[in-house]
Amino acid sequence: MSKKVLVFVESKDGKLRNVSFEALTVAKQLAGGGEVIAALFGTGATEFVQEVSQYGSNKVYVLEDEVLVTYTTDGYTQALCQVIEDVQAEVILMGHTAIGKDVAPRVAARFGAGLASDCIGADLENGDIVFTRPIYAGKAFQKKVFNQGKVFATLRPNNFELKENPVQAEVVSFQPVIKDLRTIVKEIVRKTTGGVDLSEAKVIISGGRGVKSKDGFQPLQELAEVLGGAVGASRGACDADFCDYALQIGQTGKVVTPDLYIACGISGAIQHLAGMSNSKVIVAINKDPEAPIFQVADYGIVGDLFEVVPLLTEEFKKVLVLS
Amino acid sequence: MLLLLNFLAFLAVTGYAVYLFVQLVYSRYLFVKLGKKVDFEPNLKERINAVLVNVFGQRKLFKDKKSGLMHLVLFYGFFIIQVGLVEIIIKGFIRGYEFPFGGAYKYFSLLQEWTVFLMLCAMVYAFYRRYIEKLKRLQLKRDAKAAFVIIALITLTIAILLTLGFEKVMLGQNPDFSHAPFSGVITAAFSGIGKAAGTALFYLFWWLHLLTVLSFMVFVPQSKQAHELFAMFNIFFKKVGPVGKLRKIDFEDDGVEEFGVGKIENFTRQQLIDLYACAECGRCTNMCPASVTGKTLSPMHLIVKMRDHLTETGASITSRSPWMPSFVSGTSALAPSLTAGLAAQETASTVEMPNLIGDVITEEELWACTTCRNCEDQCPVANEHVDKIIDLRRYLVMTEGSMPNEATRYFQNIERQSNPWGINRKERIKWREERDDINVPTVNEVKEFEYLFWVGSMGSFDKRSQKIVQSFAKIMNTAGISFAILGNEERNSGDTARRMGNEFLFQQLCHDNIANFQAYGVRKIVTIDPHAYNTFKHEYPEFGLEAEVYHHTELIWKWIQEGRIKPVKEVNEAIAYHDSCYLGRYNNIYDIPRQILKSVPGVKILEMERNKENAMCCGAGGGRMWIEETQGKRINVERVEQALDLSPTMIGSNCPYCLTMLTDGTKAKEAEDQVRTRDIAEIVESSLAG
Numbered sequence A: 001m002s003k004k005v006l007v008f009v010e011s012k013d014g015k016l017r018n019v020s021f022e023a024l025t026v027a028k029q030l031a032g033g034g035e036v037i038a039a040l041f042g043t044g045a046t047e048f049v050q051e052v053s054q055y056g057s058n059k060v061y062v063l064e065d066e067v068l069v070t071y072t073t074d075g076y077t078q079a080l081c082q083v084i085e086d087v088q089a090e091v092i093l094m095g096h097t098a099i100g101k102d103v104a105p106r107v108a109a110r111f112g113a114g115l116a117s118d119c120i121g122a123d124l125e126n127g128d129i130v131f132t133r134p135i136y137a138g139k140a141f142q143k144k145v146f147n148q149g150k151v152f153a154t155l156r157p158n159n160f161e162l163k164e165n166p167v168q169a170e171v172v173s174f175q176p177v178i179k180d181l182r183t184i185v186k187e188i189v190r191k192t193t194g195g196v197d198l199s200e201a202k203v204i205i206s207g208g209r210g211v212k213s214k215d216g217f218q219p220l221q222e223l224a225e226v227l228g229g230a231v232g233a234s235r236g237a238c239d240a241d242f243c244d245y246a247l248q249i250g251q252t253g254k255v256v257t258p259d260l261y262i263a264c265g266i267s268g269a270i271q272h273l274a275g276m277s278n279s280k281v282i283v284a285i286n287k288d289p290e291a292p293i294f295q296v297a298d299y300g301i302v303g304d305l306f307e308v309v310p311l312l313t314e315e316f317k318k319v320l321v322l323s
Numbered sequence B: 001m002l003l004l005l006n007f008l009a010f011l012a013v014t015g016y017a018v019y020l021f022v023q024l025v026y027s028r029y030l031f032v033k034l035g036k037k038v039d040f041e042p043n044l045k046e047r048i049n050a051v052l053v054n055v056f057g058q059r060k061l062f063k064d065k066k067s068g069l070m071h072l073v074l075f076y077g078f079f080i081i082q083v084g085l086v087e088i089i090i091k092g093f094i095r096g097y098e099f100p101f102g103g104a105y106k107y108f109s110l111l112q113e114w115t116v117f118l119m120l121c122a123m124v125y126a127f128y129r130r131y132i133e134k135l136k137r138l139q140l141k142r143d144a145k146a147a148f149v150i151i152a153l154i155t156l157t158i159a160i161l162l163t164l165g166f167e168k169v170m171l172g173q174n175p176d177f178s179h180a181p182f183s184g185v186i187t188a189a190f191s192g193i194g195k196a197a198g199t200a201l202f203y204l205f206w207w208l209h210l211l212t213v214l215s216f217m218v219f220v221p222q223s224k225q226a227h228e229l230f231a232m233f234n235i236f237f238k239k240v241g242p243v244g245k246l247r248k249i250d251f252e253d254d255g256v257e258e259f260g261v262g263k264i265e266n267f268t269r270q271q272l273i274d275l276y277a278c279a280e281c282g283r284c285t286n287m288c289p290a291s292v293t294g295k296t297l298s299p300m301h302l303i304v305k306m307r308d309h310l311t312e313t314g315a316s317i318t319s320r321s322p323w324m325p326s327f328v329s330g331t332s333a334l335a336p337s338l339t340a341g342l343a344a345q346e347t348a349s350t351v352e353m354p355n356l357i358g359d360v361i362t363e364e365e366l367w368a369c370t371t372c373r374n375c376e377d378q379c380p381v382a383n384e385h386v387d388k389i390i391d392l393r394r395y396l397v398m399t400e401g402s403m404p405n406e407a408t409r410y411f412q413n414i415e416r417q418s419n420p421w422g423i424n425r426k427e428r429i430k431w432r433e434e435r436d437d438i439n440v441p442t443v444n445e446v447k448e449f450e451y452l453f454w455v456g457s458m459g460s461f462d463k464r465s466q467k468i469v470q471s472f473a474k475i476m477n478t479a480g481i482s483f484a485i486l487g488n489e490e491r492n493s494g495d496t497a498r499r500m501g502n503e504f505l506f507q508q509l510c511h512d513n514i515a516n517f518q519a520y521g522v523r524k525i526v527t528i529d530p531h532a533y534n535t536f537k538h539e540y541p542e543f544g545l546e547a548e549v550y551h552h553t554e555l556i557w558k559w560i561q562e563g564r565i566k567p568v569k570e571v572n573e574a575i576a577y578h579d580s581c582y583l584g585r586y587n588n589i590y591d592i593p594r595q596i597l598k599s600v601p602g603v604k605i606l607e608m609e610r611n612k613e614n615a616m617c618c619g620a621g622g623g624r625m626w627i628e629e630t631q632g633k634r635i636n637v638e639r640v641e642q643a644l645d646l647s648p649t650m651i652g653s654n655c656p657y658c659l660t661m662l663t664d665g666t667k668a669k670e671a672e673d674q675v676r677t678r679d680i681a682e683i684v685e686s687s688l689a690g
């Protein structure tokens, strides 16, 4: 029972995304000897053909269209639908990335099919493809089988082992018909949050109203640089205009789970804890020994953050140079 | 011959106007009927009482004393001059006609004259308030229709006096100042012009008066003046029972295609009458915490936009033109643009109707409401804004699945851990370990208990609110009260979920909680959370709860009166007391917390300008506690500023949500070191001996 499997391959900053290779590996396995087709979007797509064929795709659809250089929901949905039609794909896989999350449900809906999203496993059992996906924040797992129609799935990044499987790939140049675009991307302006992305950071140094001013964040910034981490904040600090709201962590801000969270001058209101209490190790620096933040902290330092933080920075510098 | 012509012209004009009026009112009646039918609970006594108090007593109007008096004059004047109008009309056909009241006629005449004069004064005052004093709430919606009302009524009253005055000139009679003091002045002034000129002027003003009356009649249903017709019915048909209680959704009913309201016709008829009853007085928006702090939500505009949308939709569904006569409405400002087009074309099917949510009302507006009920409390025609907003949210949440990210997070956390932050549910009970001078057993640790102490999610998990429940536990220990908590078996009350439109989650929690109460034989519940209090007391019974429900302030006051607890230590604080919406406007409890504070030695209570039923919301209700407030000024900061105006040493409250908001507000104003924020329970505990 071989199947035709199509993989939507994504690139970011001029490089193919790792999850796309994962998807190709999975595709090879699910195809059961059938064809694995990769779809590459945007001008300059051709240069990736070689890389893609390393992971066993027999055919590469290249859509060298200006319109597809930047992602738009409309454009990608239309193009992908047309590729699927043309290929007559039975199984369609892509990464569970920002783009995957946006485009997959739309395309699936256009084919009247279901979608298994955010899968961490995909296996063949008695000819059926069984997808595994986490539910309840990973507290349980769900297995899903499609009983009719095309099979659509998005795969969670970094969950599948890569297997190289070099083949000679046939290149098909495909011209999609894209019309009635409702949005056109003119320019992409990136918000600079200063280095490391908060939600992906392994180390976060966070400041509260205790930081006192915009400049007060400077020592925190330095510590973050030394540790390769990001700077976050309480809403109190954002409200006082010490920093941008993009840094807000908590109930109505970002939820973060770094390996190390250092809270400086944050009292530990539950609204803040809601965004960081699942961090692996929490260190609190506060001059008030009664501050509730100490109740969730693994390590507490009672003291003035403006003394403690620079000390930490110095010490870490020394340790990191040594190691 | 002239008289006959006059009569025929009168018949034609009046007949046409009455025809238009009936058509217009009937159209609106049909539009309202597009709504869903609801079972009518008779409760005649309550309903008639509401009409007596709010229509004939004009009670709500007197929240603004000056406008209230003005309206009272117009309201009763309207009925009184109707009788006079009939007489004046007859005077047009029978020279010098007077009602056969014999000797009493003089008094009838006097009554009419004074009424007309007072109405004229009232209208001049109305003009002054709107255009010269520029009262804020009357500037919220500025259009030609409001001006028309004032002009028409001033014209009408003056025309009546002129007609009566020139009648005497026509008849060659002397002015009778004692019984016609105002029209008499006109008679006197013009007595020299002769009978013929008097006759001409009499008919001129007679017609002016008639045409004004008739145009106004046709105008009424097509404008905010429709409240003259609909307000009374609205007040009569209003849902009875506890205020602010939400309608249950029956999830067993398979016929339901959508939950909540996504189309105007899916409101109930009783909800739709509200829309036409609105007088555009702006009292609601004037008090709305969201409007006041610069959010796009304005309860008046919410109602008015839905009203115009209902008229448009109704016109399209029933193919009836709601704007008449068409030669006026096709060109004038009478009709909002879309239906003006409709009236002209008389074809509806080609026009695409706007979506209720998205085009008419934005999602942003819907999520801005704190469900504080200040708008409803103000509304003289008993409109209910909150249940409509929640019906629309229900549609967004349960049918569309469209809501702010924080709301999704909130629901998930409640579903998984039964608390808003997603903290492990096994940590719910931990708060009692933090103070070793209190004894707080669970229902499993005691055989019997009088009160079930509902701690609530805030009390259980929030470090600050834990202090409130600990204080209250201490008070109960001191008073020797037998009580127990559910411990880790306690779940979320579901109030917030319900008010955010997730009725499904609410009903789940409600059933679980009631099952729990029943399993432990709970007969009395006490809680420090006014939101849980309100939903247990007024909403849970519909799902089977049979228990007495108390807010902690009610019991503290009872125990103080019984002498079980005695506040003796001086608490030297000047306390600005903040009424929470759910204890106040939802449950009318204003005095008890004040009595408690008065019984604490040393306490000085400071009343904020907006207190009791006018108290401004802290900004946390209706799910706002969990959604970031990015538009306009923060509500809690505004409220704290109002408190700080009194230079208090402390801000007192009765609700853990309010306390969080007020505390955050004092921090925002950098006042947290001078002004502390405390719950009543904490204040009382600090005053107990020992």
Ligand SMILES: Cc1cc2nc3c(=O)[nH]c(=O)nc-3n(C[C@H](O)[C@H](O)[C@H](O)COP(=O)(O)OP(=O)(O)OC[C@H]3O[C@@H](n4cnc5c(N)ncnc54)[C@H](O)[C@@H]3O)c2cc1C
Pocket (backbone or CB within 6 Å): A207, A208, A209, A210, A211, A233, A234, A235, A236, A237, A248, A249, A250, A251, A252, A253, A254, A264, A265, A266, A267, A268, A269, A270, A271, A272, A275, A285, A286, A287, A288, A291, A303, A304, A305, A306, B624, B625, B626, B627, B628, B660, B661, B664, B667
């Ligand atoms: C609807 C709503 C949503 C909210 N959402 C969030 C949210 O998403 N995230 C969030 O964080 N908050 C949120 N909050 C706010 C929350 O309630 C708290 O007000 C806020 O977290 C407090 O910020 P903070 O700890 O920085 O300030 P504070 O509570 O004022 O604490 C400052 C701390 O700094 C300490 N300090 C002062 N000077 C020094 C010094 N020199 N050295 C060391 N320590 C010092 C003080 O002892 C104090 O403990 C929300 C509130 C509401 C009402």
Ligand code: SF4
Pocket (backbone or CB within 6 Å): B284, B287, B288, B289, B290, B291, B297, B298, B299, B368, B369, B370, B371, B372, B373, B374, B375, B376, B385, B386
């Ligand atoms: S309930 Fe309160 S917040 Fe909502 S519309 Fe009415 S006054 Fe405004």
Ligand code: SF4
Pocket (backbone or CB within 6 Å): B277, B278, B279, B280, B281, B282, B283, B284, B285, B299, B300, B303, B375, B378, B379, B380, B381, B382, B383
């Ligand atoms: S809803 Fe009520 S309070 Fe608001 S404008 Fe209309 S009549 Fe006035």
